[in-house]
Amino acid sequence: MTQSEIDFFDALAPLWDANEERSTPERVRSILSKIGVEKGARVLDLGTGTGVLVPFLSEMAGPDGHVTAIDLSEGMLARARSKYGSLENVEFLKLDFEEEALPGMYDLVMMYCVYPHLHAPADTFEWLFKMNLRPGGRIVVAFPSDEKFINDIHHERESESDHLPSASRLGEIFRQWGYDARILADTPDEYIVEVSAI
Numbered sequence: 338m339t340q341s342e343i344d345f346f347d348a349l350a351p352l353w354d355a356n357e358e359r360s361t362p363e364r365v366r367s368i369l370s371k372i373g374v375e376k377g378a379r380v381l382d383l384g385t386g387t388g389v390l391v392p393f394l395s396e397m398a399g400p401d402g403h404v405t406a407i408d409l410s411e412g413m414l415a416r417a418r419s420k421y422g423s424l425e426n427v428e429f430l431k432l433d434f435e436e437e438a439l440p441g442m443y444d445l446v447m448m449y450c451v452y453p454h455l456h457a458p459a460d461t462f463e464w465l466f467k468m469n470l471r472p473g474g475r476i477v478v479a480f481p482s483d484e485k486f487i488n489d490i491h492h493e494r495e496s497e498s499d500h501l502p503s504a505s506r507l508g509e510i511f512r513q514w515g516y517d518a519r520i521l522a523d524t525p526d527e528y529i530v531e532v533s534a535i
């Protein structure tokens with residue numbers, strides 16, 4: 338993550354929750370129910386932001402599970418910590434998940450509203466599968482919208498790397514990288530691609 342990207346999210350942090358329209362509790366619950374989070378699961382929430390997924394992941398994983406929520410924007414992370422820092426099965430870490438080694442092994446790695454911000458997605462996926470996924474573990478790329486909505490938001494930034502392919506195209510890309518990929522949802526309100534080892 339570049340310093341200008343960190344500054345960008347730090348500046349957005351105070352307004353993030355007030356401007357959040359798509360990640361309603363109902364939609365987040367619907368998305369997570371399609372993904373399935375088992376009791377006792379160890380979950381990694383990459384790019385947690387203000388922690389929109391955190392209370393739901395915490396509840397679904399339960400007291401025997403654990404949620405590690407990572408972000409590099411101190412502004413975003415401070416908001417997440419202030420809301421959910423008291424949840425016993427949750428920890429927050431300030432790390433660059435594309436550049437730094439991440440502690441722990443996980444059953445589920447969530448990338449929620451994060452994929453277009455990756456700089457080197459193939460390398461990041463390879464590293465996560467090698468270092469941080471338990472046998473049978475999954476990485477899930479999800480959004481509370483379709484790709485058109487996301488690409489319209491990112492349009493003004495005019496960066497090719499910000500472009501989000503359709504769910505079916507992203508699934509093909511993951512298969513070309515040597516993984517199994519399943520489309521769990523592809524509607525105007527839910528985009529969910531699950532990636533696992535073959």
Ligand SMILES: C[S@@+](CC[C@H](N)C(=O)[O-])C[C@H]1O[C@@H](n2cnc3c(N)ncnc32)[C@H](O)[C@@H]1O
Pocket residue numbers: 338343346360383384385386387388389407408409410413432433434435436449450451454455
């Ligand atoms: C669009 S926001 C989404 C936040 C949250 N998942 C949500 O849906 O509200 C993307 C988040 O990912 C974080 N992020 C992007 N790249 C990152 C990286 N390499 N390491 C850590 N955090 C990163 C940003 O700081 C930002 O908070």
